[in-house]
Amino acid sequence: MNWSIYVDSLTAVMLVVVNSVSALVHIYSIGYMSHDPHKPRFMSYLSLFTFMMLSLITADNFLQLFFGWEGVGLASYLLIGFWFKKETANNASMKAFIVNRVGDLGLLIAMFLIFKTFGTLNFSEVFSQAADQSKNSIKIFGGEYNLITTICVFLFIGAMGKSAQIFLHTWLPDAMEGPTPVSALIHAATMVTAGVFLVARCSPLFEYSQYALNLVAFVGATTAIFAASIAIVQTDIKRIIAYSTCSQLGYMFFAAGMGAYNVAIFHLFTHAFFKALLFLGAGSVIHAFHDEQNIEKMGGVWKKIPLTYALMLIGTLALTGFPLLAGFYSKDAIIESAYFSKSLFAGYAFVIGLTTAFITSIYSWRLIFKTFHGKYNNTMSFEKVHESGPVMLIPLLLLAVGAIFSGYVFHGIFIGENTQFWGKAIFFLKQTAHGHPPLWLLILIPTLVISAIPLSFILFLKRQDIVEGFINNNKPFYNFLVKKWYFDELYDSIFVKSFRGIGTFLWQRGDVKTIDAYGPDGVAKVVKNLSDRASSIQSGYLYHYATVILIGVVLIVSFLIII
Amino acid sequence: MLYLILFLPLLGSFISAFFYKRIGDRTCQIITSAFIVTGAILSSIILLETIKTGKVMSIQFLIGLHLDH
Numbered sequence: 001m002n003w004s005i006y007v008d009s010l011t012a013v014m015l016v017v018v019n020s021v022s023a024l025v026h027i028y029s030i031g032y033m034s035h036d037p038h039k040p041r042f043m044s045y046l047s048l049f050t051f052m053m054l055s056l057i058t059a060d061n062f063l064q065l066f067f068g069w070e071g072v073g074l075a076s077y078l079l080i081g082f083w084f085k086k087e088t089a090n091n092a093s094m095k096a097f098i099v100n101r102v103g104d105l106g107l108l109i110a111m112f113l114i115f116k117t118f119g120t121l122n123f124s125e126v127f128s129q130a131a132d133q134s135k136n137s138i139k140i141f142g143g144e145y146n147l148i149t150t151i152c153v154f155l156f157i158g159a160m161g162k163s164a165q166i167f168l169h170t171w172l173p174d175a176m177e178g179p180t181p182v183s184a185l186i187h188a189a190t191m192v193t194a195g196v197f198l199v200a201r202c203s204p205l206f207e208y209s210q211y212a213l214n215l216v217a218f219v220g221a222t223t224a225i226f227a228a229s230i231a232i233v234q235t236d237i238k239r240i241i242a243y244s245t246c247s248q249l250g251y252m253f254f255a256a257g258m259g260a261y262n263v264a265i266f267h268l269f270t271h272a273f274f275k276a277l278l279f280l281g282a283g284s285v286i287h288a289f290h291d292e293q294n295i296e297k298m299g300g301v302w303k304k305i306p307l308t309y310a311l312m313l314i315g316t317l318a319l320t321g322f323p324l325l326a327g328f329y330s331k332d333a334i335i336e337s338a339y340f341s342k343s344l345f346a347g348y349a350f351v352i353g354l355t356t357a358f359i360t361s362i363y364s365w366r367l368i369f370k371t372f373h374g375k376y377n378n379t380m381s382f383e384k385v386h387e388s389g390p391v392m393l394i395p396l397l398l399l400a401v402g403a404i405f406s407g408y409v410f411h412g413i414f415i416g417e418n419t420q421f422w423g424k425a426i427f428f429l430k431q432t433a434h435g436h437p438p439l440w441l442l443i444l445i446p447t448l449v450i451s452a453i454p455l456s457f458i459l460f461l462k463r464q465d466i467v468e469g470f471i472n473n474n475k476p477f478y479n480f481l482v483k484k485w486y487f488d489e490l491y492d493s494i495f496v497k498s499f500r501g502i503g504t505f506l507w508q509r510g511d512v513k514t515i516d517a518y519g520p521d522g523v524a525k526v527v528k529n530l531s532d533r534a535s536s537i538q539s540g541y542l543y544h545y546a547t548v549i550l551i552g553v554v555l556i557v558s559f560l561i562i563i
Numbered sequence: 564m565l566y567l568i569l570f571l572p573l574l575g576s577f578i579s580a581f582f583y584k585r586i587g588d589r590t591c592q593i594i595t596s597a598f599i600v601t602g603a604i605l606s607s608i609i610l611l612e613t614i615k616t617g618k619v620m621s622i623q624f625l626i627g628l629h630l631d632h
Contacts, residue, residue, distance in 0.1 A: 015606035019606040040579045044575075044577075047573070
């Protein structure tokens, strides 16, 4: 098994995404972390993460991919818990690490199955055998399952963990405890897209399993609307963007599930620019408000921080899919791929794609209006709100260029009808359905996106009483969304409490009261007890010693007489 | 070029982690950032080349790991 640096078109795209966002985040961090006493450690972790991510995407075999996969997990853990004296950051880093391990187990099982049945872990050798193996089955716990489907399902479980898809998503919003540049680099643009990359890289396997593709499409579409529904009620600026990331990753997966891997990677590419822009913009806002993250405690500062405002606007427009900006090309292409697909969940994904595009627009504009417009709601003096320095704004400007032009410039190359760009990097068993979408669809998507702007303006700025009235009348539904569909509470009661209970039992009963009690503690106790008794004999009174001597002499003499 | 793209970040991380006392905070920030910016420029060149020619690049070097089936 060799270490490899393998660069095909898929890797080349990922190289640009990883290195360009990472470079801008490195520069941004010089300004953002200027008051932190541990700058070298931070920069070292960031660079380590970049190396691990590059190892992952340049791999030509599953083992190296797994090395990078675990490496980025480690770097993510170190960076989320960078401020390790903060308890919430520590808990979040452990949560991210543990939830990721659940997904990683899926990837490991897939790798074991591949090595057992294909006899190799090299991509080219595995993929060349995929067609021959597609009819084979494998026995697991008495049941017989299609081999490729089983492998793909486990691969996808790995992808779900890393890309924070529903059921394994809980770590991503908590990961916002880390410094904002980390959120932009790892939890928006690069590491979380590793799952999408894995599915695209393994397209020669996924193409032979319609079942696995259906699963990918269903989970992706469900995550897209689930995360969007939560983002709409959150008040923490970074958490809103984190749920938005979760939702956009769902879009990428359902595109992959439709067999449109190139569209998924195109959205990954454009999303990296505008999401990193939004995160770094949010960092600039947090900086301006001296570490305030609650959007309810902001407002009315667009004239005070005009550059940050303009750049956040560009990010928002690109994310929502405003015509001619990056998200417009990629998101439309995803919804159209669902429209043309004949897959089982195509209709489901299409409706969710449209609905989520609308919700995305609503929550994005809610963030903008509450952060920058309306009344100033902070206790800090208005005069103290200040614009960030050039070292933070220049990376934002460069990302804004990507958010504006990356869709327009690259859509022909990545998703054009007769593009030859992907070559053998992405495998299509059957040609994905192309065609000209109907006029109503072409009009509907931008209409939904644009109509959300005045609607949000009214709901979140001019007539907030409408929203308050709705919340008061639908309290259970509102709480359901605020509590994030009760996933954390559910996992807490099912897994965390029971495992903590088992852990406490093994600790208290097993370790303390059994092993320690009969082991080191027990021996020490007996020795101490005997020593105490022995020392109690040493009373210091002569008549005690004389009595003992007398008893001893009597016993010895008696013994000698009897013998 | 590919070696530089992959290993410059590792080198930057190593220098920043182990030599920060000798070279200072600001130098650490500049070195790590400069290495990644170099990687980003080289990556853009590779993407443009891939778009133009469609060629696949591959380097392998042995790390002595032998897997038997």
